[in-house]
Amino acid sequence: xxxxxxxIVAAIVLLxxxxxxxxxxxxxxxxxxxxxSPRAEFLVLGLxxxxxxxxxxxxxxxxxxxxxxxxxxxxxSLGLAFAFLAAALILIAHRLVVTEExxxxxxxxxxxxxxxxxxxxxxxxxGRMTRKxxxxxxxxxxxxxxxxxxxxxxxxxxPAFEIAPFFxxxxxxxxxxVDERGRPLHASDILEETFYTAYAEGADREDIGxxxxxxxxxxxxxDLPAGREGWAPRGIVAYSKIxxxxxxxxxxxxxxTFPPVEPRPALVCPCHYSTxxxxxxxxxxxxxxxxxxxxxxxxVGPGGELRAAGxxxxxxxxxxxxxxxxxxx
Amino acid sequence: xxxxxxxxxxxxxxxxxxLRKALRYVFPDHWSFLLGEVxxxxxxxxxxxxxxxxxFFDPSTxxxxxxxxxxxxxxxxxxxAYRSVVDISFKVKAGLLIRQTHHWAADVFVVAIVLHLxxxxxxxxxxxxxxxxxxxxxxxxxxxxxxxYLGYSLADDLLSGMGLAIGYSVLMSVPVVGAxxxxxxxxxxxPGTPAFWSRMYVAHVFLLPMLIATLLGAHLLLVAARHHTQxxxxxxxxxxxxxxxxxxxxxxxxxxxxxxxxAVLFLLGGLVQINPIWLWGPYHVDQGTNGAQPDWxxxxxxxxxxxxxxxxxxxxxYTLVPNPFWGGALLPLLVFGFLFLFPxxxxxxxxxxxxxxxxxxxxxxxxxxAIGAAVFTWAALIFLAGSADRVFVTFFVSxxxxxxxxxxxxxxxxxxxxxxxxxxCLELQASERVERERKLAEEEARxxxxxxxxx
Numbered sequence: 001x002x003x004x005x006x007x008i009v010a011a012i013v014l015l016x017x018x019x020x021x022x023x024x025x026x027x028x029x030x031x032x033x034x035x036x037s038p039r040a041e042f043l044v045l046g047l048x049x050x051x052x053x054x055x056x057x058x059x060x061x062x063x064x065x066x067x068x069x070x071x072x073x074x075x076x077s078l079g080l081a082f083a084f085l086a087a088a089l090i091l092i093a094h095r096l097v098v099t100e101e102x103x104x105x106x107x108x109x110x111x112x113x114x115x116x117x118x119x120x121x122x123x124x125x126x127g128r129m130t131r132k133x134x135x136x137x138x139x140x141x142x143x144x145x146x147x148x149x150x151x152x153x154x155x156x157x158x159p160a161f162e163i164a165p166f167f168x169x170x171x172x173x174x175x176x177x178v179d180e181r182g183r184p185l186h187a188s189d190i191l192e193e194t195f196y197t198a199y200a201e202g203a204d205r206e207d208i209g210x211x212x213x214x215x216x217x218x219x220x221x222x223d224l225p226a227g228r229e230g231w232a233p234r235g236i237v238a239y240s241k242i243x244x245x246x247x248x249x250x251x252x253x254x255x256x257t258f259p260p261v262e263p264r265p266a267l268v269c270p271c272h273y274s275t276x277x278x279x280x281x282x283x284x285x286x287x288x289x290x291x292x293x294x295x296x297x298x299x300v301g302p303g304g305e306l307r308a309a310g311x312x313x314x315x316x317x318x319x320x321x322x323x324x325x326x327x328x329x
Numbered sequence: 330x331x332x333x334x335x336x337x338x339x340x341x342x343x344x345x346x347x348l349r350k351a352l353r354y355v356f357p358d359h360w361s362f363l364l365g366e367v368x369x370x371x372x373x374x375x376x377x378x379x380x381x382x383x384x385f386f387d388p389s390t391x392x393x394x395x396x397x398x399x400x401x402x403x404x405x406x407x408x409x410a411y412r413s414v415v416d417i418s419f420k421v422k423a424g425l426l427i428r429q430t431h432h433w434a435a436d437v438f439v440v441a442i443v444l445h446l447x448x449x450x451x452x453x454x455x456x457x458x459x460x461x462x463x464x465x466x467x468x469x470x471x472x473x474x475x476x477x478y479l480g481y482s483l484a485d486d487l488l489s490g491m492g493l494a495i496g497y498s499v500l501m502s503v504p505v506v507g508a509x510x511x512x513x514x515x516x517x518x519x520p521g522t523p524a525f526w527s528r529m530y531v532a533h534v535f536l537l538p539m540l541i542a543t544l545l546g547a548h549l550l551l552v553a554a555r556h557h558t559q560x561x562x563x564x565x566x567x568x569x570x571x572x573x574x575x576x577x578x579x580x581x582x583x584x585x586x587x588x589x590x591x592a593v594l595f596l597l598g599g600l601v602q603i604n605p606i607w608l609w610g611p612y613h614v615d616q617g618t619n620g621a622q623p624d625w626x627x628x629x630x631x632x633x634x635x636x637x638x639x640x641x642x643x644x645x646x647y648t649l650v651p652n653p654f655w656g657g658a659l660l661p662l663l664v665f666g667f668l669f670l671f672p673x674x675x676x677x678x679x680x681x682x683x684x685x686x687x688x689x690x691x692x693x694x695x696x697x698x699a700i701g702a703a704v705f706t707w708a709a710l711i712f713l714a715g716s717a718d719r720v721f722v723t724f725f726v727s728x729x730x731x732x733x734x735x736x737x738x739x740x741x742x743x744x745x746x747x748x749x750x751x752x753x754c755l756e757l758q759a760s761e762r763v764e765r766e767r768k769l770a771e772e773e774a775r776x777x778x779x780x781x782x783x784x
Contacts, residue, residue: 106555247519
C-alpha cells in the first residue's frame, strides 16, 4: 500500500517537473563551510610578521661580530621565531580552518580468507619437496654457520680473549713516583692531612695501572694487613687511584674529619662514594666497592725519593668474572 | 595552481587515492596523545642540530694543548675531541646555541618518550592489536638511552670520562663474558684504544640514529595501519573512531606543536646553560670530581649503583660477579624485562586476548594500574637515591642515613603504593557505580512522578 503511494507521488513529481530546467546541483562539499574570521586572519598575519622579524633578528645577531651574549640573543630570536610560528599555526587550526569531527571505521581486525590463502600458498609451493623437515634443518644449519662466519670479523675489534693486559701495570721494584709535571716525589714532599697523585715514571699517564694516591699517616695509626710490613716507609702509603668498584678516580681525601662521626681519615671515590681506609690497607669502610684498593709497596731511595718496592697487592681497577685477585705483573 | 600540483603528483606517482585517504585520516583528541608527537619533533631537532655538530666535531683522541678562545684552559693537555667541543662552544658562531639545543633536545626527547610510555601503559594501549607498536617503542627508548649516553661521552670532558669508566666497569661485570665484551668494545683495557672513539662516533651519529629512525618509521606505520586508540565516549566505540581529520584540522595543530617544541628547545639552548664542559675540564683517568651526575635519564642507574651494598660475589680470591652488575646491568634488564613482558603476562593472567581500540582509564584496570604504579615508584625511588649526595650538600641530610632510608624504602613504598593504588581504583569504580545507580533511580522516580497524575 505504502509502496504504491510512493510510486504515485513519484509519478506526479516527474510529470510536474517535465520540461523544466533541472535545478543546478549544488556540489556536495567535502569540508563543511564556515564563517570568515577577518580578526583571526589579521592576528595570524601579525604572528607571521613577528616570526619573520625574529628570524631576521637571528641573522642580524649572527652577523654582528661584537655583540655581547650572542648565544643568548641567537637562542632568543630563533626560539621566539618558532614560538610565533607555533602561535600562528595554532590560531589557524582553531579559528581559520573548519574544525570537523569525523567518524571512521577502525580497520577490520583480520582477513581470514587472505590468511587462509597465504597459508595455502606456502604449503602448496613446497608440494614437490618430500623431505621438508630435513631441508629446513639443512637450510637452518647453513644459515647458522653463515651467520657465525659473518659475525666472526667482529672479533677484530679487540683482543677479546687476552686477559693478561688487565693485569699489566708499569710498576716494578725501583720505579720512581713522579707528580703531574713528571718531577720525582720525595718522602719529604709528602705531608700529613692531604693527598697526592703520583704516576709511574716514564709510563703512559692514561694507563689505569699508573696513577697512585699517596698519603702520609702517623706511624701509630697504621695497621696494614699482615705481610705488608715495610710497605709504608715513614708512614707514607700508596694505593691505586682507580676505584675497584667502577673505575673512577678516587679523588677525595676525607681529612680533616669530624671525629664524633667520621673518626678515621678516608679515601673516597666521588662516583658512588666507596670509602677506603688508608691506614688499614684501603679496607672498604663504606659504599659499594667489593674489595680494597690495591696497595703499592714503597721504599725511600738514597736521595730521599719515593720508589716502588714491587707491584700492587692486587688487580687494578674494576673486577670481572673469574679474575683472581693476585698481584699484577 | 592546486589543480596542477595535484594532477602532476597523481599522474607521476598515482598517489591521489592514498593522499585523499591520508588527508582524511582521523585523529582522536586527547592532550596525552601529544606526548609521542613531542618525542617525534624532539628527534627531528636532534637530527638537525646533530648534523650541524658533526661538521665541527673531531672524534679523535690525539693529544693537543689548548690555546683557544677560552683562557682558563690555556696550556691544558686534552684530546682533539674535547678541544673541538670547546671550540664549538666558543669559536664557532652559534655553535654553543646548537650544542646546547642538541643536549636539551636529548633530555626532552627521553622525557617525552617516558611520559608517552606511561600513558600507553596506564591506559592499556599496548594491548592487541598494538603490542608490536609498543615493543618497537620500548626498543626505541632503550636505544635512545644508549644514544644519549654516547652523545655526552663523546665530548671527552671530565664527566664524560667518569661516565665511560662506569660504563666500562658495568660491562666488565657481566657474568662470564664481561671482560671479553669490554675488551672488544674498548679495544683493550680502559680507557681503550683510539679506535674506541671512532666506534662511539659512528654509533652515535650513524648506527643508532638510523636504527631509531627506522624503528620510528615502523612505529608510525603500525599506528596508522591499526589506527589510533581513543577513550570511550559518545559515538566512540570499538568499531568507530571519532576525531579531527589530518587536513585541514589536524595538520596546523601538529605543525604548531612541532614549532612549539622547537621554540622551547631553542629558547632552552640559548638561555639555559647545560653541560658547560669547559668548566669540567678534560678527562684523564686519574681525575674525578665530587657532585658528578649523569644526564637525568641515567639517574636511576647511578642511584642503583650507589644503593647496592658493597660486595662482590667471590669464591676464595676469585671474583664471579662484581658489584656494578646489580645496579648497572641487572636493574635495566629487570625494568625493560618487566615492560617487554607485561602485555604477554596480562594476556595470560586475565585471559583477555580480544582486540582493543578503546582505552582503559587507569581505574578500569586496578591491577594493571597498581602494578604499574608500584614498579614506577620503585624506579623513581632508585632514581631519587642517585641524588643523595646533592641532597646532602644542599640540605645537610646525612648521606649514609639517606642511603639506608632508600634501601628500605625501595622495597616498602612500592608495596604500599600497590595496595593504595588498587584501593583507590576500586573506590573510584564503586563511586561511579553508585552515581550511575542514583541517576537511574532518580530517573525512574521522575518517570514515576510524571505518570502519577495519569493514574
